[in-house]
Amino acid sequence: AIASSNNHQVSIWSRNGSQTLAQVVENADTIVSAISMKGVREVATQLQSLPIPPKAVFVTATKGLEPEYTSTPSQIWQETFPSHPVVVLSGPNLSKEIQLELPAATVVASTSKDAAEFVQLVFSSSRFRVYTNSDPLGVELGGTLKNVIAIASGVCDGLQLGTNAKAALVTRGLTEIIRIGNLWGAKTETFYGLSGLGDLLATCNSPLSRNYQVGYQMACGKTLTEVLAHLEGTAEGVNTCQVLMQRAKQRNISMPITEQVYRLLQGEVTPRQALDELMLRDIKPEYSY
C-alpha cells in the first residue's frame, strides 16, 4: 500500500493467485519477498528460470533461517541472483499496526548504498520512516533471532513473572543475540538499532506477535501442537530456535535462554522448569563476550 501511494505500480503474487510469477516480475525494478522461511529457496529457484530485468533489486522481509545450511534469506537471494543487489527490510513492524497506518520505523540494509537508498524512497511515507544501513546480515539476524527471545517473553508474561523478570530476560536475550551475531559476522551496533533492540522490544511486548503467543499460550498450559494449530500465520522462532541451537553447539557458544526455549519446544521441560534452570545457573560477571 505504501509503495502504491508513492506512485509505484505494484503487482502481488501468491501461489494461489491468478497472476503467474513470470507476469509479475516481467518489468519489475523491485522484487519484494515476504514469504515465510520454508518457501524462500523454492520461490527463489522458480524465479531463477524466469527472465528478470537486469537492474531489478531484490528486497527480503523474511525473518528466518534455513534448517540445512543455516543460510539467511538474503544469502539465499544473493546466491541465487549474484549479479543483482539484495536489500534486507526489517524492523519493529507488527503488520496489524502497519495496516492501521499507525506510525512505525524500519531499516533497509544492503552492501549496495544505491540499492538501499532506492528502496528507502519506495517505502518511505509520513507514517513509515525508513532508515538505511550497511550491515544487511546484522539487520537480518536481529529480526530473526529476536523471535526466540519473543517466545521466552511470552512464557515470562504467561507465568506472570513481572516487569523485572521481563527486563532481565530481554536484556540477557540481546546479549545472546550479539554473542552469536558477532561470530556470524554482524556488527554489534546494528543489534542496538531498530532492527535489533527495536524489534526485540516490539515483539517481546506485544500479544500481536505470533512468537510471543507461542510462549504465552504454552505457559498457560497448551502444547506446541495445540498452539500452532490455531495460530494465524507463521511463528518463525520455532524453526529458528532449532537452527540456532545447532549452530551454537557447533561453535561452542553459550545461549542459555535459547537452550531453554529449545527444550521447552521439544517438550523436554515445562515453562516453570525452564525458568528454574535459567535462575539456578552459575553466578558470573555480566559481560563475558
Ligand SMILES: NC(=O)C1=CN([C@@H]2O[C@H](COP(=O)(O)OP(=O)(O)OC[C@H]3O[C@@H](n4cnc5c(N)ncnc54)[C@H](OP(=O)(O)O)[C@@H]3O)[C@@H](O)[C@H]2O)C=CC1
Ligand atoms: N520484515 C519485517 O519487518 C517483518 C517480517 N515478517 C516476516 O515475514 C514472513 C512472512 O510473515 P507472514 O506474512 O506473517 O506469514 P504468513 O504465514 O501469514 O504468510 C506466509 C506467506 O508465505 C507464502 N509461502 C510459504 N511457502 C511458500 C511457497 N513454498 N511458495 C509460495 N509461497 C509460499 C504463503 O503463501 P500461501 O498463502 O499460499 O500459503 C503466505 O503468503 C515471516 O518470515 C515473518 O517473520 C513479519 C513481520 C514483519
Ligand SMILES: O=C(CO)COP(=O)(O)O
Ligand atoms: O517480526 C515481527 C514484528 O517486527 C512480527 O513478529 P511475529 O512474527 O512474532 O508476529
